[in-house]
Every structure is written in C-alpha cells, then in structure tokens.
Amino acid sequence: MSTATLEQRLVERDIRPTRQRLAVLRELSKEPNDATAATLWRRMRARTNETIGLATVYRTLALLNERGVVDSLSHHANERCYRLCKDAHHHHLLCERCHRVVELDDCDLGGWVEKVAGRHGFAASAHEVEIAGLCAECRS
Amino acid sequence: MSTATLEQRLVERDIRPTRQRLAVLRELSKEPNDATAATLWRRMRARTNETIGLATVYRTLALLNERGVVDSLSHHANERCYRLCKDAHHHHLLCERCHRVVELDDCDLGGWVEKVAGRHGFAASAHEVEIAGLCAECRS
DNA sequence: CTTCCTGCAAAGCATTTGCATCCAT
C-alpha cells in the first residue's frame, strides 16, 4: 500500500500523520497476519534509519484501534495482537497450527444476529465471529 | 448447583477435589456473568471461614480452563474473565453498558461455518460468536 | 513415604504514565 494511502487513512480520522505513526502503519501493512506491539517495535528498530520508542508504538496502536484503523485481538492469552483493518465489517479464520489469520470480507449473518439477540431482549450493535481450524497449508 | 455435582465435575476430569478447588467452583457457580480471578478471591476472602491464596485461584482457574470446566474470556482488555461452562458449544451476548454476559445455548451456524471455512481452504474445528449490544434492562 | 497442592512473597512481563523535550503550526 502506498504511503499516500496510509497517510490518507490517518488524516481522514483526524490523526496527525507523524513520522512515527506512519511508520507503525507501514509496518502493519506489511504484516499479513497480526503482530504484537513489541514485534513491530523490534522490526522498526532493526532498521537503523527509523527510531521510535516502545511507548509510542503502544500509544499509536491504541489510538489507531480507537479510530477503527486497526483491530485488536487477544488470542494469545498474554499479549495483545494488532492488525490493519481491511474493511468495516469482517470476521476471522484462525489457523491453530501456524496462527495465520484470514480476514473474511463477506458477512451474511445480519439476520441471524438480529434474531438471536432479539430473542434475549438485546439490541445488537456489533458482532464478531472467529472460526478456528487448520488452513490449507497446514492440513497437507 | 449442589456441591456433589460440582465435585463430580472435577473428578470426571481427573482433578482432585480439594477444598480450594471446590470453593472456586462454588464461587463461579454463583456468578451469573463472568468474574476475574481477583474478584473471586476477594469474595472468598470476605468469608472468614474460607482461606485461599490468590495464586491458588489463578492456578485453579488455569487448570479448570485447560480441562474444559470454565471458559476464559478477554473482553476487558487488561484482565481475563472466567465463567463456568454451561454446555459444550455456545456463544455470547455481551451488554456494552452493564457488561452482563448471556450464554446462548443454541447454535445453528454449523452449515454456515463449514461453507465459509471451506471457501478459504480451512478445515474448521471450532467457532465462537460474540454479539455486543444493549441488554433489555439497559435499553429502557 | 511419596506425590500432589497450597500460601506467601518474589519475580516477570506487557502495558501505561510522568515528565522533560521536541516538533509543527
């Protein structure tokens, strides 16, 4: 993804596109799965021309999450993982072996959700589905 | 739930039903929603006739979770929550205001899950749905 | 006796915060 597009994502949500924030976003956009704050930080640190503090990575991820730019998952019990949002609404397929995460971009569950929620007096505002299993590669 | 039944749940999974483990289980069975390790511990401590260490609560919850007696959720970002499993397979309704958790005991999503997973080459082994919204009480 | 369990206190670790400095407007 071009830097221009990444910058646009920030500006759109009223986030000042600082060097560090763009760096975090760029790093996330290279990651097909999800990554922890520390992982992203280490990768950026490894490049001598990019300096950034771990606290800034945390602050940035929290901000991006709050504004809907990144997802925050917590499958690995003790550490939170982040990934760039692809679309507004989607679900996840998780591979139990290699921990690959596939984002599903189709969701036709709307009706079912309303029905189930209504049955318990709930007004549903969001839903999230996670399917765990083995990916094609790990199956073979 | 009777103590006998609780004890049975432990014995069935080859867990020695010690006083502390039963206490944790009994405390969990009184909790309609989910609770953190510290919350359960404080409640048990409050009763002068029950002594238990926080570490033991953590160890017990981890064990029970591993053996499928309790669920471990992590909605509240920083603290893990536990709740007694009702059935083998179920989903959750979460109230965004009061944090009540309702366990759905019906799941008619089987076909959908297989279809979606298969489309991406996955062999699904488990799935989890969480629906967030406002419960009847918080809506009014 | 031997094995597993528990309590306490001491780590461990991810995450947050205080504060001085820096940067952009």
Added chain:
DNA sequence: ATGGATGCAAATGCTTTGCAGGAAG
C-alpha cells in the same frame, strides 16, 4: 508561542513461579 507528540525511565497491575510447609493416599 502553543498544543500536541515523543522518548525514556519509572511505575502499575495482572499473572506466574520458587520454595518450604501441608494434606492426602
């Protein structure tokens, strides 16, 4: 100048672990 952003280090808070004493069979 002024308000936000950052880096570093210190603090926080949940969770785990080491170890000595205990309970159970």
